[in-house]
Amino acid sequence: MRITIAALLSSLLGLASSAPPAPAWRFVEKGNSGIVALESIVVSPTLAVFFDRATNDPLHTANGKVAWGALWNMETNTATPLKLVSDTFCASGSILSNGTMVSVGGQIPAPEDVNNTGAVDGRMGLRLFGPCTDAAGVGPGCTVFEDLETLHLAETRWYPSSVRIFDGSLMIIGGIHEETKFYNTDPVNSFEFFPPKDGGVPRPSAFLQRSLPVNLFPRAFSLPDGKVFMLANNQTIIYDIEAKTETILPDLPNGQRVSNPFDGTITMLPLSPPLFTPEVLACGGSTKSDTTPVEQLSSQDPATSQCARLTVTPAGIARGWQVEHMPQGRMMPEMILLPNGQVLITNGGLTGYAAVNSIGKTTGNSNADHPVSTPILYSPDAAVGKRMSQEGLPTTNIARMYHSTASLTPQGNILLAGSNPNDNVTVVPPGQPGFSSELRVETLDPPFMSMARPVLSNVPSKIAFNQRFNINIDIPAGVSTSSIKVALMDLGFSSHAFHSSERLVFMDAVLAPNKRSLSIMSPPNNRVYPPGPAFIFVTVGDTTSVGAHVMVGSGANPPVADQGVRI
Numbered sequence: 333m334r335i336t337i338a339a340l341l342s343s344l345l346g347l348a349s350s351a352p353p354a355p356a357w358r359f360v361e362k363g364n365s366g367i368v369a370l371e372s373i374v375v376s377p378t379l380a381v382f383f384d385r386a387t388n389d390p391l392h393t394a395n396g397k398v399a400w401g402a403l404w405n406m407e408t409n410t411a412t413p414l415k416l417v418s419d420t421f422c423a424s425g426s427i428l429s430n431g432t433m434v435s436v437g438g439q440i441p442a443p444e445d446v447n448n449t450g451a452v453d454g455r456m457g458l459r460l461f462g463p464c465t466d467a468a469g470v471g472p473g474c475t476v477f478e479d480l481e482t483l484h485l486a487e488t489r490w491y492p493s494s495v496r497i498f499d500g501s502l503m504i505i506g507g508i509h510e511e512t513k514f515y516n517t518d519p520v521n522s523f524e525f526f527p528p529k530d531g532g533v534p535r536p537s538a539f540l541q542r543s544l545p546v547n548l549f550p551r552a553f554s555l556p557d558g559k560v561f562m563l564a565n566n567q568t569i570i571y572d573i574e575a576k577t578e579t580i581l582p583d584l585p586n587g588q589r590v591s592n593p594f595d596g597t598i599t600m601l602p603l604s605p606p607l608f609t610p611e612v613l614a615c616g617g618s619t620k621s622d623t624t625p626v627e628q629l630s631s632q633d634p635a636t637s638q639c640a641r642l643t644v645t646p647a648g649i650a651r652g653w654q655v656e657h658m659p660q661g662r663m664m665p666e667m668i669l670l671p672n673g674q675v676l677i678t679n680g681g682l683t684g685y686a687a688v689n690s691i692g693k694t695t696g697n698s699n700a701d702h703p704v705s706t707p708i709l710y711s712p713d714a715a716v717g718k719r720m721s722q723e724g725l726p727t728t729n730i731a732r733m734y735h736s737t738a739s740l741t742p743q744g745n746i747l748l749a750g751s752n753p754n755d756n757v758t759v760v761p762p763g764q765p766g767f768s769s770e771l772r773v774e775t776l777d778p779p780f781m782s783m784a785r786p787v788l789s790n791v792p793s794k795i796a797f798n799q800r801f802n803i804n805i806d807i808p809a810g811v812s813t814s815s816i817k818v819a820l821m822d823l824g825f826s827s828h829a830f831h832s833s834e835r836l837v838f839m840d841a842v843l844a845p846n847k848r849s850l851s852i853m854s855p856p857n858n859r860v861y862p863p864g865p866a867f868i869f870v871t872v873g874d875t876t877s878v879g880a881h882v883m884v885g886s887g888a889n890p891p892v893a894d895q896g897v898r899i
């Protein structure tokens with residue numbers, strides 16, 4: 333009798349003789365985000381922060397107001413409201429050298445949204461979160477600190493971007509002052525920093541002036557020498573923060589434009605020792621002229637399939653952009669660096685533009701159409717023409733259009749959330765054109781999620797620059813150890829088809845003869861990996877470990893002094 337009950341129980345619980353799923357890429361639905369996750373950032377091994385605009389999201393805070401921020405628990409797949417003061421709509425952010433996440437910029441809330449949310453003007457917003465060390469996100473550090481009287485930007489910035497730099501501060505780039513309908517017609521052509529430099533006076537930028545009017549969410553990376561690579565519209569520069577100079581690099585070829593509202597995306601490919609040679613890859617967006625009147629733009633205009641790749645060294649710049657093509661055009665794609673060095677390209681539509689209800693011909697409220705439902709894997713080291721593949725990648729029926737996000741998680745899968753090409757949380761009735769606001773969260777799970785994986789232990793919680801350290805590793809039986817990759821990663825802040833501060837630095841590692849430990853060399857200095865939190869992933873053969881959370885550098889408040897050795 334007991335056996336029968338046990339068997340009944342286990343079959344009710346779905347445990348009966350269920351063979352593990354065969355290893356394959358899979359989309360898996362993971363619950364409801366409570367707010368539209370139009371910005372997302374992983375802030376701890378178990379938690380991500382989501383932001384939306386202050387509007388009519390279903391999630392409410394304890395005081396009964398509508399929430400526009402949420403803490404997403406990746407273990408329980410549940411959203412908890414975050415209490416905010418100002419409107420975070422179309423903002424950016426990153427994590428500082430001391431582990432505090434900073435959200436920057438935002439908008440003036442719409443009058444009809446003020447009553448329900450209580451939100452105030454967020455354009456000068458600086459919101460601090462964490463470090464939050466509680467796995468469930470309860471307790472000190474797990475709430476947002478905001479006080480606009482004492483803590484705010486120098487300029488009003490809507491649609492800015494940001495990047496963590498070599499001293500662990502945040503560089504904040506561009507944006508609009510006030511709401512403009514589509515193109516940037518009210519630009520903030522300057523950079524500023526948090527904590528402030530230059531006595532808080534923003535630095536004017538000729539590059540931002542030159543790249544109008546398609547230069548919202550300018551794309552920027554900290555290069556391994558501490559300078560900053562930037563892309564806006566079809567133009568690129570290297571900005572030297574210390575010398576305050578802009579060096580003009582070649583334009584993107586063939587008319588490709590990548591920043592908002594012609595959103596393509598760009599990533600810096602993994603950096604590898606000993607030289608950490610930086611290469612950037614810009615994919616998708618549009619080849620439409622940036623002087624096209626908005627009335628002539630259509631949600632049916634094809635996005636470009638072009639990817640342009642540049643080695644950011646004098647020789648690489650002299651050689652210029654190398655052109656490749658995705659299997660299809662993409663507007664608003666996201667690029668996710670994977671711990672094995674591949675790049676996943678996901679989200680977006682085949683046609684149209686970013687933004688909502690602001691061009692000649694829309695699809696419902698959406699400026700874009702034809703969601704692309706199958707991701708692409710890009711292998712940076714493969715031969716040209718053999719780098720892009722959709723083989724074995726699954727298809728989702730959830731459209732991830734404007735205001736959608738994607739991020740690698742500490743588990744090694746990809747968290748997908750958001751999508752809302754509407755002015756507020758909107759359900760589009762079946763048969764009507766357009767796209768409903770999306771609250772369904774998904775993960776895209778790599779094949780190794782259903783395989784035995786390497787397990788890391790004794791990982792130090794803090795690692796210094798240019799230092800050898802040891803970790804223990806338990807490698808599953810039968811997994812070949814001929815290829816071992818150790819990735820140090822910042823998972824980035826996802827907003828508007830760009831991951832601020834996303835970064836992968838490979839570290840040289842030696843496996844002990846007994847195959848139970850790795851001796852790893854940390855990055856040479858704070859320019860190769862701007863000081864701050866990271867996850868260490870180890871990929872053995874085709875399987876990747878869960879990421880171990882570490883602090884790289886001292887964990888001190890920014891700005892921190894140079895550390896390690898120059899290369």
Ligand SMILES: *[C@@H]1O[C@H](CO)[C@@H](O)[C@H](O)[C@H]1NC(C)=O
Pocket residue numbers: 447448
């Ligand atoms: C403001 O919201 C409250 C409920 O939170 C509602 O009772 C009131 O009618 C609203 N006022 C306006 C002007 O919309």
Ligand SMILES: *[C@@H]1O[C@H](CO)[C@@H](O)[C@H](O)[C@H]1NC(C)=O
Pocket residue numbers: 566567583584585586587621622623
């Ligand atoms: C980049 O865009 C500008 C402004 O539209 C244009 O004048 C320039 O020719 C473009 N560059 C290339 C290489 O197409």
Ligand SMILES: *[C@@H]1O[C@H](CO)[C@@H](O)[C@H](O)[C@H]1NC(C)=O
Pocket residue numbers: 387388444445755756757
């Ligand atoms: C949502 O937006 C639509 C169109 O702008 C507007 O008519 C409606 O009142 C808004 N609803 C809410 C709840 O804000």
Ligand SMILES: *[C@@H]1O[C@H](CO)[C@@H](O)[C@H](O)[C@H]1NC(C)=O
Pocket residue numbers: 428430432460462463526527889890
């Ligand atoms: C991290 O540094 C920033 C900038 O100095 C500061 O505002 C913040 O309070 C610091 N975080 C912690 C936890 O001390």
